[in-house]
Amino acid sequence: MEKLFTALNESSEQLAEELQLSYIEAVAETGENLFHGDVLQDELSELAKKKVKKLYADIQLDTYELEEIRKAFQLCVLKGLKEGAHPNHQMTPDSVGIFVGYLVQRFMSNKPSFSLLDPAVGTGNLLTAVLNQLKDHKVESSGVDVDDLLIQLSYINANLQKHPVQFYNQDSLQNLFVDPADAVICDLPVGYYPNDEGASAFSLKADEGHSYAHHLFIEQSMNHAKPGGYLFFIIPNQLFSSKEAPKLNAFIKEQAYIQGLLQLPLSMFQGEQHAKSIFILQKKGEGAAPPKQAMLADLPKFSNFEGMQAMMKQINEWFEKSR
Structure with a gap:
């Protein structure tokens, strides 16, 4: 689960920086990428694409339990919510x-x-x-x-x-x-x-x-x-x-x-x-x-x-x- 969180988190940070997005918006983008098994953002520089692809390379979603996927994604969302994008939204524990x-x-x-x-x-x-x-x-x-x-x-x-x-x-x-x-x-x-x-x-x-x-x-x-x-x-x-x-x-x-x-x-x-x-x-x-x-x-x-x-x-x- 930690490995999956790291890939989601670091790729979100990379996308947020490159695309001028908030972290939580980048979490949505990276989740979509991971689901499709590709980098969907055409406006990314080649260097950024390579970095993000490298983070995804070791992640095979089929090898994870559903709860591991949910928890890793949840941790990224929690981080994004704490950054103030949605201060009034509290996630169910x-x-x-x-x-x-x-x-x-x-x-x-x-x-x-x-x-x-x-x-x-x-x-x-x-x-x-x-x-x-x-x-x-x-x-x-x-x-x-x-x-x-x-x-x-x-x-x-x-x-x-x-x-x-x-x-x-x-x-x-x-x-x-x-x-x-x-x-x-x-x-x-x-x-x-x-x-x-x-x-x-x-x-x-x-x-x-x-x-x-x-x-x-x-x-x-x-x-x-x-x-x-x-x-x-x-x-x-x-x-x-x-x-x-x-x-x-x-x-x-x-x-x-x-x-x-x-x-x-x-x-x-x-x-x-x-x-x-x-x-x-x-x-x-x-x-x-x-x-x-x-x-x-x-x-x-x-x-x-x-x-x-x-x-x-x-x-x-x-x-x-x-x-």
């Missing part, structure tokens, strides 16, 4: 993405093939982390994002890992061109949605002022889940303590059954006010039913092997007894 993948796999275990949607796909790190946990399933997946650079990175990320994903570069809170999905995953973008006119189409629009984007994403996800479909949200812990929370509570109660709420370790976040949880819903419809008891737990640190083993045992028992 690795351990969280892998754990969400495990949960999706468990809840969808009786469906050998299903459709999956991420309406806030960003760089595709959460989506591909989840897909990498679904090796025994045939998954038809889609991702939506309004940011053209992030969706380009997502597309390249998926290509390098050979995941066939349909991507849509559009405002995720407008009319989506995607079919309803069996499962939805979303690391909710937290904040206000500036388009008041667009928000007016939602039940969860604010009574006054800008609406919460994270509330609208929950409604949009529900709209694009099939009846009986599962939704896996990464939510801020304060989701149900805002002045708009009663309306959100009523909406969820009307539309879905709560399957689980798993609080992520506080040590992952810079202070309690930034802490998040994994919130699992099932949209009401044929075949859907409330669990005997919702899965509620505080997750231990992911590095705590014994704690995680005990947690996995609890989750497995919940699947046996409550569903």
Whole structure:
């Protein structure tokens, strides 16, 4: 993985310097090159082309595990995001993405093939982390994002890992061109949605002022889940303590059954006010039913092997007894 990261990183630096690009734009360019097995930038000098080709020469993508490719690409994207191109975009942590993948796999275990949607796909790190946990399933997946650079990175990320994903570069809170999905995953973008006119189409629009984007994403996800479909949200812990929370509570109660709420370790976040949880819903419809008891737990640190083993045992028992 280190070798792949080095090749991606050094070729990105070379392309950024030669083409007057930001580092993160160059990551997109080098990822495209690596996927096609060629240097696609005609405007590069011959010397620069030789340097970049030399970096690619030792990389055979077929010899890497999908998770190695995802992590190497993710490290370059993280470096680019830290340089300030997208200061407001936070990538879903690795351990969280892998754990969400495990949960999706468990809840969808009786469906050998299903459709999956991420309406806030960003760089595709959460989506591909989840897909990498679904090796025994045939998954038809889609991702939506309004940011053209992030969706380009997502597309390249998926290509390098050979995941066939349909991507849509559009405002995720407008009319989506995607079919309803069996499962939805979303690391909710937290904040206000500036388009008041667009928000007016939602039940969860604010009574006054800008609406919460994270509330609208929950409604949009529900709209694009099939009846009986599962939704896996990464939510801020304060989701149900805002002045708009009663309306959100009523909406969820009307539309879905709560399957689980798993609080992520506080040590992952810079202070309690930034802490998040994994919130699992099932949209009401044929075949859907409330669990005997919702899965509620505080997750231990992911590095705590014994704690995680005990947690996995609890989750497995919940699947046996409550569903």
